[in-house]
Amino acid sequence: MAxxxxxxxxxxxxxxxxLLKKQAQQAEDYISICNLQCxxxxxxxxxxxxxxxxxxxxxxxxVSAMLVEGxxxxxxxxxxxxxxxxxxxxxSMHMVLQINPVISFSKDGKTAHGRWYGYGSIxxxxxxxxxxxxxxxxxxxxxxxxxxTWKILALRLWMPYAYNRGTVSQSPEQSKKQDASxxxxxxxxxxxxxxxxxxxxxxxxxxxxxxGKPSKEAExxxxxxxxxxxxxxxxxxxxx
Numbered sequence: 001m002a003x004x005x006x007x008x009x010x011x012x013x014x015x016x017x018x019l020l021k022k023q024a025q026q027a028e029d030y031i032s033i034c035n036l037q038c039x040x041x042x043x044x045x046x047x048x049x050x051x052x053x054x055x056x057x058x059x060x061x062x063v064s065a066m067l068v069e070g071x072x073x074x075x076x077x078x079x080x081x082x083x084x085x086x087x088x089x090x091x092s093m094h095m096v097l098q099i100n101p102v103i104s105f106s107k108d109g110k111t112a113h114g115r116w117y118g119y120g121s122i123x124x125x126x127x128x129x130x131x132x133x134x135x136x137x138x139x140x141x142x143x144x145x146x147x148x149t150w151k152i153l154a155l156r157l158w159m160p161y162a163y164n165r166g167t168v169s170q171s172p173e174q175s176k177k178q179d180a181s182x183x184x185x186x187x188x189x190x191x192x193x194x195x196x197x198x199x200x201x202x203x204x205x206x207x208x209x210x211x212g213k214p215s216k217e218a219e220x221x222x223x224x225x226x227x228x229x230x231x232x233x234x235x236x237x238x239x240x
Contacts, residue, residue: 022109025109026105026109029105029109029112029145029150030103032149032150033101033103033112033114033143033150034101034103036055036143036150036151036152037098037101037114037116037139037141037152038098039051039055040052040055040098040152041096041097041098041118043055044094044096045093045094045095045096046088046092046093046094047082047085047087047088047092047094049082049083049085049086052082053078053079053082053083055151055152056075056078056151056152056153056155057144057146057151057152057153058075058078058079059075059146060075060144060146060153061074061075062074062153062154063075063078063152063153063154064077064078064153064154064155065077065078065081065082065154065155065157066154066155066156066157066190067081067157067186068157068158068159068190068195068229068231069184069186069189069190069229069231070184070186070187070188070189070190070231071186071187071188071190072185072186072187073187073188074187077186077187080185081185081186084183091123091124092122092123092124093121093122093123094120094122094123095120095121095122095123096118096119096120096135096137097117097118097119097120098116098118098139099116099117099118099119100116100117101114101115101116102114102115102206104205104206109145110144110145111142111143111144111145111153112142112143112145112150113140113141113142113143113205113206114139114140114141114143114205115138115139115140115141115204115205115206116138116139116141117136117137117138117139118135118136118137118138118139118157119135119136119137120135121133121134121135122135132164133162133163133164134161134162134163134164135159135161135162136159136160136161136162137157137158137159137160138157138158138160138202139155139156139157140156140158140202140203140205141154141155141156142154158194158202159195160194160195160196160200160202161195161196162195184231189229189231189232189233190229190231190232191228191229191232192226192227192228192229193226193227193228193229193230194226198224198226198227199220199224200221200224200226201217201220201221202217203217203218204217
């Protein structure tokens, strides 16, 4: 009888130890993912393209970056987007704060999802006088752990709101420089305009933390009449 009681206690302790190890690992993974996301934001501030690109799982064919204009797919697509500007001018700055994370993990602990707010502004000295753009964005991220290191597998950035005064005149040389730096070439164009005031709610990657049920943003979004994306290239006219 005593032996069975001891065996039961040992089994319970082993189960508890296993759970504590999992929780400790998940806490460590949470910190690593937060550090990764915030480092991405710091590198983006001065558009340090190689440092940004190296935050991604470039060895994975499914790596991607979805921006407001569309999705850049695979290692080549990610590099095409983040590598388009080799170096920002000293007067330029692209500061978007990475804040308010909700991170959830897969059962095996090898992948994770994260939802973040991004808040900040772009300062670009090609405009005179300085005309900052205010940015409010939402990140929905997929992460993957490769050989013990967390990397970004998929970046999805939705921009509900962006504003600048838009009243600044530019010289022809400045306009050319700005146009060259803003060329868009996604592998898949975004079909709809989901920016303010569309009312679109960006899908959540996590269930309700109390009920465990999916949130109902799909019901809200189904009633919306979204307009075509303003970034879509003009349709080519057919030759008669």
